[in-house]
Amino acid sequence: MKLVINKLSFHYNGFPALKDVELEVSLGEVLSIVGPNGSGKTTLLKCINRILKPKHNTVLIDGKDTGEIGLRELSKMMGYVPQNSTSTFPFTVFDIVLMGRRPYIHWSLSERDKEIVAEILRFLGIDKLAMRHFDELSGGEQQKVIIARALAQQPQILLLDEPTSNLDIKHQLEILCILRGLAQSKHCSVIVAMHDLNLASRFSDRMLILKQGRIFAVGTPESVLTEENIESVYGVKSQVTNSVLDRPQVTPLGSVANGVENSKIASEITSKHK
Amino acid sequence: MLIIVVSSYGVYRLYVSSENGSQKETVTVVDQTGVSVEVEVPVERIVNIAPGAVEIICALGCGDKIVGRDTYSTFPPSMSEIPIVGESSFSPNLELLLELKPDLVIADEGLDAENRKKIEDAGVPVIIEMFMEPRLTTCIGNLGLILNAEEKADEFIDFYEYYENLVSERIKDVASTEKPSFYFEWYMPWYSTRPGDSWDELLVAAGGTNIAPEGPISDPQLSPEFIAEQNPDVIVRMLTRMDGEDIAAFQALRDDILNRPALSETTAVKEGKVFVIKNAVLVLRRPIGLLYLAKWFHPSLFEDIDPTAIHEQMIQKFFGVELEGVYAYP
Amino acid sequence: MSTASELKRLYLKGKNRKILAILSIFLVLLIIIVISVSLGAGSPRFNEAIQVILSKLFPFLGFDPGPQITQTIIFEIRLPRVVLAVIAGAGLAASGVAMQGVLKNPLVSPYILGISSGAGFGAALAIALGIGVVTQYGGYIVVANAFVFSILAMLMVYGIARLRGVTPESVILAGVAVGYLFSAMLSLIQFIAPEHAAVRAVVFWLLGGLSTATWESILIVLPIVLVAMALIMRHSWDMNVMSLGEEVAMSIGVNSKQVIVMCMALATLVTASIVSFTGVIGFICLVSPHISRMMIGSDHRFLLPCSIVLGACLLLCADTLARLVLMPSEVPVGIVTALIGVPFFLYLLLSRRRQFWH
Numbered sequence: 001m002k003l004v005i006n007k008l009s010f011h012y013n014g015f016p017a018l019k020d021v022e023l024e025v026s027l028g029e030v031l032s033i034v035g036p037n038g039s040g041k042t043t044l045l046k047c048i049n050r051i052l053k054p055k056h057n058t059v060l061i062d063g064k065d066t067g068e069i070g071l072r073e074l075s076k077m078m079g080y081v082p083q084n085s086t087s088t089f090p091f092t093v094f095d096i097v098l099m100g101r102r103p104y105i106h107w108s109l110s111e112r113d114k115e116i117v118a119e120i121l122r123f124l125g126i127d128k129l130a131m132r133h134f135d136e137l138s139g140g141e142q143q144k145v146i147i148a149r150a151l152a153q154q155p156q157i158l159l160l161d162e163p164t165s166n167l168d169i170k171h172q173l174e175i176l177c178i179l180r181g182l183a184q185s186k187h188c189s190v191i192v193a194m195h196d197l198n199l200a201s202r203f204s205d206r207m208l209i210l211k212q213g214r215i216f217a218v219g220t221p222e223s224v225l226t227e228e229n230i231e232s233v234y235g236v237k238s239q240v241t242n243s244v245l246d247r248p249q250v251t252p253l254g255s256v257a258n259g260v261e262n263s264k265i266a267s268e269i270t271s272k273h274k
Numbered sequence: 275m276l277i278i279v280v281s282s283y284g285v286y287r288l289y290v291s292s293e294n295g296s297q298k299e300t301v302t303v304v305d306q307t308g309v310s311v312e313v314e315v316p317v318e319r320i321v322n323i324a325p326g327a328v329e330i331i332c333a334l335g336c337g338d339k340i341v342g343r344d345t346y347s348t349f350p351p352s353m354s355e356i357p358i359v360g361e362s363s364f365s366p367n368l369e370l371l372l373e374l375k376p377d378l379v380i381a382d383e384g385l386d387a388e389n390r391k392k393i394e395d396a397g398v399p400v401i402i403e404m405f406m407e408p409r410l411t412t413c414i415g416n417l418g419l420i421l422n423a424e425e426k427a428d429e430f431i432d433f434y435e436y437y438e439n440l441v442s443e444r445i446k447d448v449a450s451t452e453k454p455s456f457y458f459e460w461y462m463p464w465y466s467t468r469p470g471d472s473w474d475e476l477l478v479a480a481g482g483t484n485i486a487p488e489g490p491i492s493d494p495q496l497s498p499e500f501i502a503e504q505n506p507d508v509i510v511r512m513l514t515r516m517d518g519e520d521i522a523a524f525q526a527l528r529d530d531i532l533n534r535p536a537l538s539e540t541t542a543v544k545e546g547k548v549f550v551i552k553n554a555v556l557v558l559r560r561p562i563g564l565l566y567l568a569k570w571f572h573p574s575l576f577e578d579i580d581p582t583a584i585h586e587q588m589i590q591k592f593f594g595v596e597l598e599g600v601y602a603y604p
Numbered sequence: 605m606s607t608a609s610e611l612k613r614l615y616l617k618g619k620n621r622k623i624l625a626i627l628s629i630f631l632v633l634l635i636i637i638v639i640s641v642s643l644g645a646g647s648p649r650f651n652e653a654i655q656v657i658l659s660k661l662f663p664f665l666g667f668d669p670g671p672q673i674t675q676t677i678i679f680e681i682r683l684p685r686v687v688l689a690v691i692a693g694a695g696l697a698a699s700g701v702a703m704q705g706v707l708k709n710p711l712v713s714p715y716i717l718g719i720s721s722g723a724g725f726g727a728a729l730a731i732a733l734g735i736g737v738v739t740q741y742g743g744y745i746v747v748a749n750a751f752v753f754s755i756l757a758m759l760m761v762y763g764i765a766r767l768r769g770v771t772p773e774s775v776i777l778a779g780v781a782v783g784y785l786f787s788a789m790l791s792l793i794q795f796i797a798p799e800h801a802a803v804r805a806v807v808f809w810l811l812g813g814l815s816t817a818t819w820e821s822i823l824i825v826l827p828i829v830l831v832a833m834a835l836i837m838r839h840s841w842d843m844n845v846m847s848l849g850e851e852v853a854m855s856i857g858v859n860s861k862q863v864i865v866m867c868m869a870l871a872t873l874v875t876a877s878i879v880s881f882t883g884v885i886g887f888i889c890l891v892s893p894h895i896s897r898m899m900i901g902s903d904h905r906f907l908l909p910c911s912i913v914l915g916a917c918l919l920l921c922a923d924t925l926a927r928l929v930l931m932p933s934e935v936p937v938g939i940v941t942a943l944i945g946v947p948f949f950l951y952l953l954l955s956r957r958r959q960f961w962h
Contacts, residue, residue, distance in 0.1 A: 022771030046851070049855055050854075051851045051854050055829050071854065071858075071859055072857040073857075074857070075855060075857030076857070078855065079855065080851070080852065080855035082849070082851060082852055085848070085849075085852075086848075087847050087848055088708040088709075088710075089708075089710075089847045089897070090901070090902055091844070091847070091901070091902055091903070092618075092901075094614075095844070095903055096848070099841075099844055099845050099848065099856060100856060102841050102844075102856050102857060102858065103856065103857040104843075105797050105841060111612075112609075114612050114615060115608055115612070117611075118608035118609075118611040118612055119608055122607075122611075129613055130611050130614060130615070131615075131618065131923070138783065150855075153856065159855075185925050202616060205792045223682050248780065256718055272707055341878075418810055463815065463816055464934070486932075487932065489932075489933055490930070490932070491816050491930065491933050494932075494933035494934075495647035495813075495815065495930055495933055495934045495936075496645075496933060496934065497644065497646070497815075497927055497932045497933070497934050498647055498648030498681045498815060498930065498934075499644045499645050499677040499681045499682060500645035500649075500931070500932035502673060502677055502681060503647060503673060503677065504677055505646075505673070529670060533679070535676070535680035535684075535818055535819070536676065536681045538676060539672050539673055539681070541678045602921040
């Protein structure tokens with residue numbers, strides 16, 4: 001399933017959040033979207049799955065405008081994991097994941113629905129939690145449940161908004177590994193908005209940097225994560241090295257706005273430790 | 275010597291009478307609340323906020339002295355010219371009331387103690403009366419005293435008592451088992467009256483027995499199945515101005531009761547003994563109501579009585595106008 | 605690591621427990637129905653009641669229905685009342701669940717859309733203008749007017765909410781505003797209306813009563829309530845999904861706005877048609893969903909049927925008590941629902957158990 005974005009622009013009450021975004025995502029790819037706060041990452045995700053409504057013919061799946069595809073059909077193609085998850089009423093894990101089957105349910109549950117849910121729970125290693133209540137779980141477990149729910153939609157495109165921001169390093173790695181595995185094995189595409197440049201670098205096939213609603217750079221992590229780019233987009237001086245995992249690693253040194261002083265202190269610190 | 279005695283006596287008499295002349299006469303009556311009210315007479319300006327009570331005042335011939343009234347005091351028709359100072363004793367507009375500079379305010383128990391005090395503090399006496407039995411004749415007598423209309427008051431009371439006695443005389447020999455049982459309904463479906471309440475008292479005086487039992491709630495809402503089982507001989511439904519005043523309104527209320535499935539098996543409905551009566555003749559014009567009820571309960575004993583004709587007589591005699599409108603049906 | 609079939613089994617177990625709970629409450633309802641029909645200010649008791657009912661249901665089997673008065677009492681007075689209590693209780697509970705599910709707030713009731721004030725105002729207006737006489741039948745004009753104004757209230761709420769977008773917050777705020785508006789207008793009527801009787805009529809509406817139940821009124825209310833309840837139940841999944849938030853719901857293919865409007869309309873329809881006949885009966889639409897949620901969880905596929913049956917039980921209980929406690933007088937049923945609902949609710953709240961039925 002090919003996702004094509006053509007000259008996507010979006011305004012919030014006159015404030016331009018996205019401008020002329022062009023993108024193509026193919027099946028089995030992990031694309032991470034990075035950029036400073038307010039650069040439009042969340043907006044872009046929401047435009048893709050039509051929570052926000054962009055202009056005609058700007059978001060196309062296999063050549064079809066998402067605006068023409070019905071809400072239900074679209075939800076069979078794309079799953080969304082938001083930044084914050086709440087549930088007004090208490091539900092069990094199984095129930096929540098089951099909700100992801102809603103696009104396929106017309107009258108009542110089928111055996112297949114239940115099987116799919118059970119499989120997904122096993123796959124994510126949260127089957128033991130199936131009958132527990134969602135609000136009793138830890139942050140990492142909750143995040144897995146939400147991903148499970150999105151997976152229950154059997155989507156070909158998975159959209160996640162900062163799925164690891166509140167997790168410890170163990171859970172961060174776990175989740176990102178799962179996502180990468182999903183892309184590689186299940187042939188769905190994963191589009192992740194992230195803060196952490198290094199995690200993005202490690203787990204993505206391609207990275208997209210957004211600056212003030214525009215695409216600043218897109219491509220492999222090696223091509224995109226350069227010291228010049230980072231200074232340009234974030235206003236931060238950094239050092240980019242090749243990590244042990246053979247991926248670019250960013251070490252921030254000091255913010256440029258404060259002038260030479262910060263980087264002087266920083267380079268003194270680094271020179272001391274050499 | 276005789277001249278001195280006579281002239282000094284004459285001077286003394288003159289002195290005494292001039293004292294008397296500068297002193298205003300007062301009449302004291304005990305009103306319904308038990309308070310002794312002193313009223314300076316003669317009374318020239320009356321404000322009445324007891325609902326409908328202007329009727330009594332007019333019947334006593336003092337209609338021209340009324341300067342302010344309540345919303346419900348609309349009879350006789352001349353009252354429409356009089357300004358309204360409040361909906362009822364519950365909510366008088368004290369400013370308007372006192373502006374009219376009344377010599378006397380007549381109210382009913384709806385007037386709360388604070389308001390009463392305010393009016394009295396302004397120098398205006400307040401009489402609180404209940405224009406219903408068992409107080410009605412007493413309060414008419416009191417008013418007659420105050421308004422110097424004792425003759426008219428007596429006439430009025432005589433008229434009342436004549437018909438009360440007529441009814442009680444004719445039914446006194448009726449055995450209690452012969453008295454028809456009644457279900458009385460007012461305002462809302464199934465709302466009735468219990469033994470001892472004012473409506474009940476009137477209907478019993480007319481020679482009926484209430485199907486409702488004694489109980490803790492006044493004006494109780496009765497269970498339909500209880501009523502069905504008690505099987506009343508007669509059903510009386512009260513109509514108020516709010517339900518409508520023309521004959522269609524009476525018919526509508528009657529038809530509703532005739533069509534209620536719960537009452538379909540009662541003697542009253544089967545024999546068509548369902549009557550609708552307007553509240554006006556149940557309170558202030560009590561004898562008329564009494565006559566209608568008595569005739570409905572004991573038609574054979576009151577064949578010669580035509581309550582409508584008597585009502586016409588009453589209105590003509592005490593108010594000098596024609597009787598208009600429907601008050602009872604059928 | 606459990607197998608898929610083990611998980612399914614666990615899930616099924618939970619589901620079966622819930623179904624069992626609902627069936628138990630249904631059984632309780634049947635028992636209460638039998639008791640209600642057997643008691644009353646009149647003399648017929650269980651035996652006579654059964655005779656009458658059986659003779660009407662199976663006339664060819666030759667059951668002796670007894671004297672006419674017994675038949676009248678059972679069939680024209682008690683039975684319609686019991687049936688209306690069941691329908692009204694079920695309908696009010698269903699609309700309570702619908703409103704809470706769709707506005708994501710366990711404290712709302714359909715009355716929050718100003719329905720009760722609207723109906724009360726419509727009824728009082730008709731009475732005060734002398735258009736409708738307050739009688740059982742002529743009262744149809746009053747009933748119709750009450751209905752019209754409650755629908756009007758809902759439309760106003762919808763219109764106002766749309767100005768800022770139909771979200772739970774905007775609907776609730778608009779509902780409160782409209783409710784107060786009609787309340788104020790109602791007070792105005794009480795103030796202006798020519799007789800104290802208008803005040804009494806309004807009190808009747810605000811306290812609620814089932815004493816005017818007839819088969820005719822049931823014939824009107826029943827289809828509306830049944831159809832609306834069925835349509836509400838069809839949205840069970842959507843209500844589940846919507847509790848995850850508007851955006852997530854959308855990503856799962858649920859158009860929150862549409863569902864809010866649809867359920868609002870259905871809940872209003874049910875409540876308005878009931879309230880027009882019975883006056884405002886409070887608490888059932890609030891307490892029944894709450895108690896059900898505590899017993900059976902928030903999955904609306906089970907919550908709705910459970911609430912419906914429980915609501916019917918509660919209202920029937922309340923009305924039976926209202927009929928019996930001060931025989932032969934009757935107490936307004938709204939008072940009794942408050943007196944039953946509140947302590948039970950407090951008890952469940954304080955006993956700190958999240959769910960009795962897993």
